Amino acid sequence: MSDAKQLYEKYMITSMVPAFVPIVVEEAHGCTYVAADGKEFLDCFSGIAVTNAGNGHPKVIEAAKKQIDKLVHCCTYVYYNPRAAELCKVLADITPGRLQKSFLSNSGAEAIEGALRLAKQHTGRKEVVALTHSFHGRSYATLSITGNWARKKGGGPYMPGVSFAMGPDPYRCQFGTTNDEDCAQAYAENLRYTLKYHTYGDVAAFIAEPVQGEGGILVPPANYFKYVKQILDEQGILFICDEVQSGFGRTGKLFAIEHFGVEPDIMTMAKGIADGFPLSAFIAREPVSEAFKPGDHLSTFGGSPVSCAAAMANIAVLKDEKLVENSAKRGEQIMGRLRKFAASCKLVGDVRGKGLMIGIELVTDPKTKTPAAEQTAAVRKALREKHSVLVGAGGSWNNVIRLQPPLCLTEAEADRVCTAMEKVVAEVAKSI
Numbered sequence: 001m002s003d004a005k006q007l008y009e010k011y012m013i014t015s016m017v018p019a020f021v022p023i024v025v026e027e028a029h030g031c032t033y034v035a036a037d038g039k040e041f042l043d044c045f046s047g048i049a050v051t052n053a054g055n056g057h058p059k060v061i062e063a064a065k066k067q068i069d070k071l072v073h074c075c076t077y078v079y080y081n082p083r084a085a086e087l088c089k090v091l092a093d094i095t096p097g098r099l100q101k102s103f104l105s106n107s108g109a110e111a112i113e114g115a116l117r118l119a120k121q122h123t124g125r126k127e128v129v130a131l132t133h134s135f136h137g138r139s140y141a142t143l144s145i146t147g148n149w150a151r152k153k154g155g156g157p158y159m160p161g162v163s164f165a166m167g168p169d170p171y172r173c174q175f176g177t178t179n180d181e182d183c184a185q186a187y188a189e190n191l192r193y194t195l196k197y198h199t200y201g202d203v204a205a206f207i208a209e210p211v212q213g214e215g216g217i218l219v220p221p222a223n224y225f226k227y228v229k230q231i232l233d234e235q236g237i238l239f240i241c242d243e244v245q246s247g248f249g250r251t252g253k254l255f256a257i258e259h260f261g262v263e264p265d266i267m268t269m270a271k272g273i274a275d276g277f278p279l280s281a282f283i284a285r286e287p288v289s290e291a292f293k294p295g296d297h298l299s300t301f302g303g304s305p306v307s308c309a310a311a312m313a314n315i316a317v318l319k320d321e322k323l324v325e326n327s328a329k330r331g332e333q334i335m336g337r338l339r340k341f342a343a344s345c346k347l348v349g350d351v352r353g354k355g356l357m358i359g360i361e362l363v364t365d366p367k368t369k370t371p372a373a374e375q376t377a378a379v380r381k382a383l384r385e386k387h388s389v390l391v392g393a394g395g396s397w398n399n400v401i402r403l404q405p406p407l408c409l410t411e412a413e414a415d416r417v418c419t420a421m422e423k424v425v426a427e428v429a430k431s432i
């Protein structure tokens with residue numbers, strides 16, 4: 001067997017981010033990762049919120065294998081690709097509001113690039129407004145609209161015509177209020193201010209994640225998107241909802257924007273769309289979708305028949321096995337328990353999220369809310385080494401533990417995660 005660690009260092013650009021404390025993953029099933037040495041771990045990060053139906057779900061694998069035997073590739077935009085067409089119908093059926101026609105691509109960043117281009121073509125305008133703390137990918141345009149400075153350092157100068165409004169963060173509300181409604185209004189007004197003073201009045205689209213993932217699982221106040229949409233509609237600006245991380249049941253609804261009762265004009269999807277097979281899409285309502293004429297926008301691998309077959313099986317599994325409902329239930333279970341624990345542990349500043357998109361923000365002092373990045377890394381390491389639990393970390397200061405397990409997590413597994421978290425966080429809290 002090859003030594004993955006050595007090969008990484010010798011042959012792979014960027015190798016491994018040291019803070020990740022990686023294991024060599026040889027196999028994965030459901031919520032279990034099996035390392036090369038045979039040791040098993042409870043997966044609470046799903047390959048960054050991808051394997052929502054569970055790692056290697058048998059029905060998804062079966063659908064992909066069946067498709068491989070028939071057709072692997074034909075290019076969706078030169079020949080009729082029946083699996084791609086069938087998937088686009090399914091996406092129209094399950095996405096909110098009037099979203100109807102999809103374009104299929106390969107990664108989140110590629111879907112967002114296409115969505116931006118469509119918005120510009122439809123409106124005839126050139127500017128984009130995004131949010132601070134946001135993350136939209138690592139291509140030139142998507143880094144340009146990413147508000148998370150840690151993720152974009154060293155890559156500039158970036159695309160012109162991009163402005164940032166303040167990303168809503170109720171825990172660290174920049175407007176000094178703890179009232180959800182006041183917070184919603186203040187952040188929405190900040191968007192109005194940004195449109196007025198930071199743009200030259202030619203804005204095609206506003207793009208936002210309904211729940212910011214890489215930014216530290218930031219859940220906006222309840223009415224934020226309603227106020228935002230009113231402002232956008234007044235000014236003829238399209239709302240691109242980036243559901244790349246929050247989609248496909250992750251937040252306890254099929255799409256996170258459903259929590260906020262707002263209809264996007266364009267929505268982007270990737271990650272959880274096909275349980276690990278590479279695929280992404282953006283979907284738009286009419287007449288926005290009609291702005292691209294045949295041939296305007298193409299992707300060689302986009303809409304791979306194998307990924308599309310896997311995606312349809314994945315979406316059926318989410319429904320048949322009630323995994324979206326389970327995501328909501330397990331999320332309440334975990335957040336309920338960890339909030340009780342947080343009340344007596346000063347290292348935990350905030351426990352937040354929706355469904356199985358959960359952030360636990362660690363701070364060295366609850367009054368100053370000083371980010372506890374070192375302690376976050378220590379918690380993550382101890383969870384892995386002492387309890388065989390794998391979690392993510394994120395946030396603008398790397399001080400948020402991210403729990404984003406496959407949506408098939410059982411009640412007992414959720415309890416195991418909470419027990420491990422409580423023990424490890426209490427231990428690490430002794431050092432502050």
Ligand SMILES: Cc1ncc(COP(=O)(O)O)c(C=O)c1O
Nearest residue numbers: 107108109135136137213244245
């Ligand atoms: C909200 C969001 N948008 C876009 C992306 C980029 O997706 P990809 O890495 O597939 O290009 C990510 C990746 O983490 C994301 O979380």
